[in-house]
Each structure stands twice: as structure tokens, then as C-alpha cells.
Amino acid sequence: MWRRVTSVSHLTFAHKSTVNKNACTFKCWESFTTEIPRKEKTTYQRAKTPFITFVLGGPGSGKGTQCMKIVENFGFTHLSAGELLRREIASNSADGIMILNTIKEGKIVPSELTIKLIQKEMELSDNYKFLIDGFPRSEDNRKAFEQIFGAEPDVVLFFDCPEDEMVKRVLNRNQGRVDDNIDTIKKRLKVFTALNLPVVNHYLEKGKLYKINGVGTVDEIYKQVHPVFSSFHFEKQVRV
Numbered sequence: 111m112w113r114r115v116t117s118v119s120h121l122t123f124a125h126k127s128t129v130n131k132n133a134c135t136f137k138c139w140e141s142f143t144t145e146i147p148r149k150e151k152t153t154y155q156r157a158k159t160p161f162i163t164f165v166l167g168g169p170g171s172g173k174g175t176q177c178m179k180i181v182e183n184f185g186f187t188h189l190s191a192g193e194l195l196r197r198e199i200a201s202n203s204a205d206g207i208m209i210l211n212t213i214k215e216g217k218i219v220p221s222e223l224t225i226k227l228i229q230k231e232m233e234l235s236d237n238y239k240f241l242i243d244g245f246p247r248s249e250d251n252r253k254a255f256e257q258i259f260g261a262e263p264d265v266v267l268f269f270d271c272p273e274d275e276m277v278k279r280v281l282n283r284n285q286g287r288v289d290d291n292i293d294t295i296k297k298r299l300k301v302f303t304a305l306n307l308p309v310v311n312h313y314l315e316k317g318k319l320y321k322i323n324g325v326g327t328v329d330e331i332y333k334q335v336h337p338v339f340s341s342f343h344f345e346k347q348v349r350v
């Protein structure tokens with residue numbers, strides 16, 4: 111478990127919101143104080159100011175691979191939206207069949223459902239630095255997140271990779287995923303172009319986007335990623 115040792119004056123991350131400050135003050139407070147063991151609430155949870163990174167890019171662009179390196183180097187908690195949805199399918203939840211069919215078709219699961227899964231993981235975490243990988247995948251995802259969390263990301267990484275390279279990587283991924291076949295990949299690429307690129311452009315206009323060239327070795331790509339995070343001052347943490 112990680113605990114921040116410096117004192118923090120912000121009780122919520124309302125200061126980051128340009129969307130709905132009241133919603134943020136209320137909803138984020140509520141969000142980070144539910145389902146947390148009582149003794150944690152007053153000390154650590156109050157001090158937590160989330161640092162949110164969205165990780166965008168087409169299927170196979172290397173999001174998950176680079177997230178692992180960011181976790182190793184900067185102590186982020188990695189939340190893959192796709193992984194959370196696959197876990198939901200595996201748990202035989204009421205939404206499982208619908209999620210499975212949506213993923214097989216390369217389409218986007220309703221935003222509220224994905225956000226609920228992300229929010230639950232954030233509540234359960236002792237960390238304050240989050241990599242939200244594969245989200246938002248559409249303007250609807252993005253707007254729903256802003257509405258529910260009342261906050262925007264601090265950083266948005268976008269892995270820019272040519273389609274033929276992404277297809278090659280996905281077909282070699284060998285993780286037994288139902289959507290890693292050529293038919294579904296073609297659909298996912300279409301959905302990516304139509305729905306994800308507007309999100310990329312939104313964050314570009316807001317000055318939050320870090321566009322990374324997704325071609326090269328894993329280490330070559332990480333060399334572009336590392337400076338994005340080393341330019342931020344993260345507060346010291348100690349293990350307790």
C-alpha cells in the first residue's frame with residue numbers, strides 16, 4: 111500500500127475542472143470516500159488528488175506495453191478499459207454477454223458501464239496516479255467521463271502508428287482475445303478513425319496531447335514517453 115507523506119491542501123480535484131466545478135467538488139469527494147475502509151478515509155483518502163493520464167491509440171499501437179514501463183518507472187496504477195471489460199465478461203455479470211458481443215463487433219461499450227468499472231478501481235486504489243488505457247475511445251466516452259467525474263485528464267498520450275503495423279502486431283499478439291482476428295481488427299480500425307480521432311483532436315486543441323511516434327522498438331518509443339512524466343513533480347510516497 112502507498113501513502114503520501116506530504117500534506118496536501120486540495121481536498122478534491124475541483125481546481126482542475128473547467129467543466130462543472132460543483133459536480134466535481136461533490137461527486138469526486140463522494141467517489142473517493144465510498145467503499146474505502148473507515149480508518150483510511152480521514153487521513154489518506156482526503157489528501158488524494160488524482161493525476162489522470164488517458165492513453166490513446168489504435169488497436170496494437172502499443173498502449174498496454176508502454177503503460178507497463180510507465181508503471182515501473184513512475185508508480186502509476188494501470189487501468190486498461192478493455193481489460194476491465196474482459197474481466198466483467200469472465201465474471202459472468204449481467205452485462206457480460208452484451209459486452210462480449212460489442213467487443214466481437216469492435217464497437218464501443220456504453221460509456222456509463224465502462225466508467226463505472228474504472229471508477230470502482232480508482233476507489234479501491236491507494237494510489238493517486240492513474241493511467242487510463244484505451245479510454246476515452248469516443249466523444250461520448252469523453253463527455254460522460256467529464257460529466258461523471260467533473261474533471262479532465264492532466265495528460266493525454268497518443269500513440270500514433272500506421273495501420274499495417276497495428277494489424278501485424280495484433281495478429282501476433284497471441285493472447286487468445288476474441289477481437290484479435292482480421293475481421294474484427296478491420297472493424298476496430300474503422301471505429302478508431304471515426305470515433306477516437308475526434309477525441310485526439312479535442313485534446314490537441316486543449317494543449318494536453320502528447321503525440322508519440324508508435325513505430326520503433328519498445329525502448330525507442332519509451333524514450334519519447336519518459337520525459338512527459340519526468341517533467342511533472344510527483345509528491346513523495348512511502349510504503350506503509
Ligand SMILES: Nc1ncnc2c1ncn2[C@@H]1O[C@H](COP(=O)(O)OP(=O)(O)O)[C@@H](O)[C@H]1O
Nearest residue numbers: 168169170171172173174175279283326327328
Ligand atoms: N514497439 C513495438 N514493436 C513491436 N511490437 C510491439 C511494440 N510494442 C508492443 N508490441 C507488441 O504488439 C502487440 C500489441 O501491443 P499492446 O501493447 O497490447 O498494444 P495496444 O494495447 O495498443 O493494443 C503486443 O503483442 C506487444 O507485445
Ligand SMILES: Nc1ccn([C@@H]2O[C@H](COP(=O)(O)OP(=O)(O)O)[C@@H](O)[C@H]2O)c(=O)n1
Nearest residue numbers: 169170191192213216217218219244245247
Ligand atoms: N473505452 C473502451 C475501451 C474498450 N472497449 C472495447 O474493448 C475492446 C478492446 O479494447 P482494448 O483497449 O483492450 O484493445 P487494444 O486497443 O488494447 O487492442 C475495444 O475494441 C472495444 O470493443 C470499449 O468499448 N470502450
Ligand SMILES: [Mg+2]
Nearest residue numbers: 173174190192
Ligand atoms: Mg491494450
